[in-house]
Amino acid sequence: MSSLEKIEKTAERPRTRDSDATRLRILEAAKKEFAKSGLGGARVDDIAERAKANKRMIYHYFESKEGLFQAVLEQAYLDIRTAEQKLNLDHLDPKSALERLVRFTWDYYRKNPEFLTLVNSENLHRARHLKKSEVVKVANRRFVGMVAQILERGVREGVFRDGIDPVQLNITIAAVGYYYLTNRFTGSIVFERDLMAPEALEQRLQFNIDTILRVVSV
Amino acid sequence: MSSLEKIEKTAERPRTRDSDATRLRILEAAKKEFAKSGLGGARVDDIAERAKANKRMIYHYFESKEGLFQAVLEQAYLDIRTAEQKLNLDHLDPKSALERLVRFTWDYYRKNPEFLTLVNSENLHRARHLKKSEVVKVANRRFVGMVAQILERGVREGVFRDGIDPVQLNITIAAVGYYYLTNRFTGSIVFERDLMAPEALEQRLQFNIDTILRVVSV
DNA sequence: CAAGGAAGTAACTAGATAGTGCGTTAACGG
DNA sequence: CCGTTAACGCACTATCTAGTTACTTCCTTG
Numbered sequence: 188m189s190s191l192e193k194i195e196k197t198a199e200r201p202r203t204r205d206s207d208a209t210r211l212r213i214l215e216a217a218k219k220e221f222a223k224s225g226l227g228g229a230r231v232d233d234i235a236e237r238a239k240a241n242k243r244m245i246y247h248y249f250e251s252k253e254g255l256f257q258a259v260l261e262q263a264y265l266d267i268r269t270a271e272q273k274l275n276l277d278h279l280d281p282k283s284a285l286e287r288l289v290r291f292t293w294d295y296y297r298k299n300p301e302f303l304t305l306v307n308s309e310n311l312h313r314a315r316h317l318k319k320s321e322v323v324k325v326a327n328r329r330f331v332g333m334v335a336q337i338l339e340r341g342v343r344e345g346v347f348r349d350g351i352d353p354v355q356l357n358i359t360i361a362a363v364g365y366y367y368l369t370n371r372f373t374g375s376i377v378f379e380r381d382l383m384a385p386e387a388l389e390q391r392l393q394f395n396i397d398t399i400l401r402v403v404s405v
Numbered sequence: 406m407s408s409l410e411k412i413e414k415t416a417e418r419p420r421t422r423d424s425d426a427t428r429l430r431i432l433e434a435a436k437k438e439f440a441k442s443g444l445g446g447a448r449v450d451d452i453a454e455r456a457k458a459n460k461r462m463i464y465h466y467f468e469s470k471e472g473l474f475q476a477v478l479e480q481a482y483l484d485i486r487t488a489e490q491k492l493n494l495d496h497l498d499p500k501s502a503l504e505r506l507v508r509f510t511w512d513y514y515r516k517n518p519e520f521l522t523l524v525n526s527e528n529l530h531r532a533r534h535l536k537k538s539e540v541v542k543v544a545n546r547r548f549v550g551m552v553a554q555i556l557e558r559g560v561r562e563g564v565f566r567d568g569i570d571p572v573q574l575n576i577t578i579a580a581v582g583y584y585y586l587t588n589r590f591t592g593s594i595v596f597e598r599d600l601m602a603p604e605a606l607e608q609r610l611q612f613n614i615d616t617i618l619r620v621v622s623v
Numbered sequence: 624c625a626a627g628g629a630a631g632t633a634a635c636t637a638g639a640t641a642g643t644g645c646g647t648t649a650a651c652g653g
Numbered sequence: 654c655c656g657t658t659a660a661c662g663c664a665c666t667a668t669c670t671a672g673t674t675a676c677t678t679c680c681t682t683g
Contacts, residue, residue: 204630204679225529227446231671241632246672306591307525311443314590327595354596355612362584367576370583372532373524377545378572394573401619422649422660449641459662464642 210248212238217245218259222301225308226256256308257316261323263305267295268326276333281341282400288334289396293364297388303369331357341403348405359402363395428466430456435463436477440519443526444474474526475534479541481523485513486544494551499559500618506552507614511582515606521587549575559621566623577620581613 216238220229231252235242249255274291276284296303309317317323334353341347367374367382375382382391434456438447449470453460467473492509494502514521527535535541552571559565585592585600593600600609 206630209630225443225445227443228529230669232669241630242671243633243673244631247630252671304529306588307529310588310590311446311522311525314594317591317594324594324597328597331596352608352612354598355609357596358585358592358609359581359612359616362580363577365588366580366584370524370528372528373535374576376532376535376542378549378575379542379546380572390570391573391576394570394577398577398616398620401622402616404619424660427660448639450639459660460641461643461662462660465660470641 206248209238209240209244213240213245213248213255214259214262216240217255218263218301218305221256221259221308222304225304226252226312231255253316257319260305260309260316261320263299263302264317264320264323265326267299267302268323268330270295271330271333274333276337281337281344281346284337285341285399285403286396288337289360289364289399290392292360293392293395296364296368300368303365307369334360338403346405347403351403356399356402360399363398367391424466427456427458427462431458431463431466431473432477432480434458435473436481436519436523439474439477439526440522443522444470444530471534475537478523478527478534479538481517481520482535482538482541483544485517485520486541486548488513489548489551492551494555499555499562499564502555503559503617503621504614506555507578507582507617508610510578511610511613514582514586518586521583525587552578556621564623565621569621574617574620578617581616585609 213234217229217234220234220237223229229252231242231245234255235245238245245252245255249258271288271291274287276287279287331354334357338347338351338353338356342349371382381387431452435447435452438452438455441447447470449460449463452473453463456463463470463473467476489506489509492505494505497505549572552575556565556569556571556574560567589600599605
């Protein structure tokens, strides 16, 4: 049976057994649990319960806890890279394109805080899961190219200075948002200020846009 | 017996029982284990073994695994704040002072990677341990003041622009180094480049100094 | 419609893990 | 040098946890 037929049939009469749906529920539940407690702290039983699935199904679909983590991480990277590709920055002038990318990165981190925690977790484990994922590597390549293209265009049009390493810029765009948000709890204590207050968030985004534009300006 | 007398006596004849030394060995071992595996992933038995102490002693000195984590984290924050205070930035011109601070932050993170991991772990737990620590809060206050003073001086001397929020600048100085180093494993995969190669590290530090100076420049 | 495979369940296990009860011995003050 | 205090060690436990065994139930397809 084709995938399309399957979807049509499901639409007609919801099945009591649906491997795709169960797989997705497990993935979603695992993302939340891993993000909340890390790979070491998350509990397989809790994931099963949250997914409203039997624990046996996790091992059926993902082999092991590690396999499940790998699948979650892979999906998280594919999701953000896919969203980035939809930005269509080529149609904007270089400055606007860069601003849009900074804004998108910030918004994405805000709306998907699990992504930050998953990446932290993966780095705690020296990226041993990501290393294995070929599909993610391909997606990343296209992403790095995006910023390089904006930079080149900006230099050609005389609005950006020459000689900026696109990788350094990429890292910096991520850094100024990522650090602020992932360390929002200790940050709010260290700086004695609620970093997650709406005005504070708005102020930070503006600061970040300004920072990045200053980095590239001639 | 005074602390001085104690030290003198110890120098004469090393004691087989020494509560201070044992406490310190446990703290050091715990810092490494917590940094390696996080609060959830670290094992009390492993900490005891690494410290060459009996597990019972951990509970004797620190009450619980959580209590031990709190002590480790507190010490880590006191250490970095103490080191920062020794920088003596007041004797330098504002630009040099700022550059020195960026350089110090970078070097400190490089030499003390456990600090990064501990902070990540603490944020995973919504900073519930740091919240309780009054002594760390006091140390942080002095630290935030440092950057504010450099900024003020720079504005007065006409080398920095006015209106920069010292907290935002502070966060950005930390961010550009922290993000690069804490995410060095996934980063090396995403950007298909060894981010920890000596030239790469040198290049990043220069980029960070340049970024921060551009942020404050008139 | 039969049969075989896939989805799903419940109960279990072996090993780990945080935390303790209690006894032992070194150090230190008197 | 003796008695008390505090450092230290051993062996134990209750509970948790990743992973599994053995089974039932539903769905598809020839």
